[in-house]
Amino acid sequence: MEYQTLETLRTSHPAWRLLRADNGALIASFLDRVFLKPNVRQMQESELARQLDDDLYRLRRQLGEDRFPREAKLYLDDWASDKNGWLRKRYVAGSDEAQFDITPATETALAWLSSLGRRSFISTESRLRTIFDLLRDLIADTEPDGAVRIAELKRRRAAIDAEISRLKTGDVPMLDDAVIRDRFHLIVETAHSLLSDFRALEQNFRELDRDVRIRISSWEGRKGDLLERILGERDAITESDQGRSFRAFYDLLMSTDRQDELTELLERMLALDPVRSLQPDRRIRRVHYDWLIAAEATQRTIAKLSGELRRYLDEKTWLENRRILRLLQQIEARAIEISATPPPGDFMPLDAMAPEIVVPLDRPLFTPPLKPDLDDDVPGTGDDDVPADALFDLVHVDKTRLQAQIWRALQSQDQISLAELVATHPLELGLAELVTYLSIASDDPNNVINDSARTSIGWTDAEGLTRRATMPLVVFVRPPSDATEAENAPGGLP
Numbered sequence: 001m002e003y004q005t006l007e008t009l010r011t012s013h014p015a016w017r018l019l020r021a022d023n024g025a026l027i028a029s030f031l032d033r034v035f036l037k038p039n040v041r042q043m044q045e046s047e048l049a050r051q052l053d054d055d056l057y058r059l060r061r062q063l064g065e066d067r068f069p070r071e072a073k074l075y076l077d078d079w080a081s082d083k084n085g086w087l088r089k090r091y092v093a094g095s096d097e098a099q100f101d102i103t104p105a106t107e108t109a110l111a112w113l114s115s116l117g118r119r120s121f122i123s124t125e126s127r128l129r130t131i132f133d134l135l136r137d138l139i140a141d142t143e144p145d146g147a148v149r150i151a152e153l154k155r156r157r158a159a160i161d162a163e164i165s166r167l168k169t170g171d172v173p174m175l176d177d178a179v180i181r182d183r184f185h186l187i188v189e190t191a192h193s194l195l196s197d198f199r200a201l202e203q204n205f206r207e208l209d210r211d212v213r214i215r216i217s218s219w220e221g222r223k224g225d226l227l228e229r230i231l232g233e234r235d236a237i238t239e240s241d242q243g244r245s246f247r248a249f250y251d252l253l254m255s256t257d258r259q260d261e262l263t264e265l266l267e268r269m270l271a272l273d274p275v276r277s278l279q280p281d282r283r284i285r286r287v288h289y290d291w292l293i294a295a296e297a298t299q300r301t302i303a304k305l306s307g308e309l310r311r312y313l314d315e316k317t318w319l320e321n322r323r324i325l326r327l328l329q330q331i332e333a334r335a336i337e338i339s340a341t342p343p344p345g346d347f348m349p350l351d352a353m354a355p356e357i358v359v360p361l362d363r364p365l366f367t368p369p370l371k372p373d374l375d376d377d378v379p380g381t382g383d384d385d386v387p388a389d390a391l392f393d394l395v396h397v398d399k400t401r402l403q404a405q406i407w408r409a410l411q412s413q414d415q416i417s418l419a420e421l422v423a424t425h426p427l428e429l430g431l432a433e434l435v436t437y438l439s440i441a442s443d444d445p446n447n448v449i450n451d452s453a454r455t456s457i458g459w460t461d462a463e464g465l466t467r468r469a470t471m472p473l474v475v476f477v478r479p480p481s482d483a484t485e486a487e488n489a490p491g492g493l494p
Contacts, residue, residue: 014085014105015112026068027079027086030055032110035102039283039290041199041297045089045098049073076100104200130186177274184275191287202297249295262288397429397436406440410478418474419455427459434459434469441474448475 010016018024034040034051052072060067068075080087086106089098102110143149166173175183252258266285269275283290405425409416418437427433434457441447453473461467 015109018109042099042101048100104203180274397432406476415477446477446479
């Protein structure tokens with residue numbers, strides 16, 4: 001808490017910059033509502049910009065059209081810039097859309113702002129009890145003398161036996177409502193702080209990944225020496241107090257018995273009358289699943305670091321791209337040198353991100369348009385009564401219903417042919433329904449249409465006649481398991 005340290009933090013730390021920002025209230029309220037309350041770890045740029053647009057529209061109607069004049073995407077880019085550092089913007093593999101997440105510094109600032117409000121309840125007794133329990137466990141588990149530890153265990157056993165005797169006699173002590181509420185608040189506070197710790201832990205591993213990339217790009221020595229140093233740092237992180245604590249937590253949380261026990265305990269806690277009177281947030285019921293989501297995000301960051309090391313260990317790729325790697329290393333090394341003080345203005349113009357290649361022979365030959373010969377001399381029909389029934393005799397095929405039938409059939413098997421599906425669900429609209437099945441099969445690349453194999457499908461038309469069509473073999477295939485696709489399945493099927 002020295003002056004120079006605080007002055008440096010005031011000008012450079014993202015959390016302090018957020019508190020000093022002119023639009024700090026907008027930033028803090030929006031990021032807390034979008035990321036912290038629903039425990040969202042990353043969000044696509046389009047969805048985040050849409051929600052910010054809604055907030056800006058509402059605020060402009062309340063405060064005036066001249067407030068917050070910029071577009072939502074410009075605000076997001078500004079918040080994610082190196083100058084501010086309130087959001088993390090990155091691109092994931094297989095997607096060309098940016099993903100956003102708040103930084104640990106932003107979460108720290110939001111937690112501090114939340115603590116400024118009046119606290120209706122402060123869990124002092126539960127905190128003191130927790131300190132005593134932790135101290136007892138720490139001293140008991142670090143005692144080297146076996147006799148002393150045996151004596152402590154016997155003392156605990158005697159206390160347990162005495163409590164069992166009291167319960168048998170009908171003396172069942174119960175916690176009063178104040179103590180129950182006190183411990184409930186401590187549980188909720190600890191659960192939420194654990195989620196914040198995960199984001200900070202993930203940031204630490206990201207910084208390690210960044211340091212490894214910088215070292216690879218600027219390394220001039222032998223490859224073996226670099227690998228030895230990188231692997232040594234990787235082992236040091238894994239075996240550090242932080243790494244071992246995270247691994248122990250993850251292994252404990254991944255236990256099915258522990259998950260079931262947590263679920264049961266949370267349900268029983270929320271069923272208590274003093275807790276129900278507080279009207280707690282329903283998300284506390286599944287807070288252990290939020291822990292799993294946060295822990296998996298950290299695990300993905302660690303796996304990403306390991307993937308970078310594996311690609312570097314690919315000797316064949318290293319030899320084939322040696323010259324290209326040297327050029328990239330020079331560019332990256334120069335970029336790192338000027339990252340702190342970039343030159344002002346546009347210092348490197350780019351005409352285009354990719355060349356546009358036009359091959360003349362790929363252009364189609366000119367085809368003169370067909371000019372129809374229209375005869376506008378329509379002969380009169382006189383007073384003949386022309387039936388108009390054909391204009392209203394239309395057939396509508398519900399494509400969503402057919403897709404739902406396919407999804408239901410694929411729930412119990414990996415694939416099913418069109419003939420098998422029609423045998424289970426006979427054609428109701430004849431050829432029109434059969435053509436719709438073909439359209440569904442051609443829309444999904446996972447499905448198979450085998451022109452070399454033929455199959456015959458029959459149905460009964462509206463006049464009672466049996467019809468039969470000979471067509472290529474069509475097989476509907478269940479796509480790879482994906483929770484998002486399953487939720488968007490026709491008819492809301494899981």
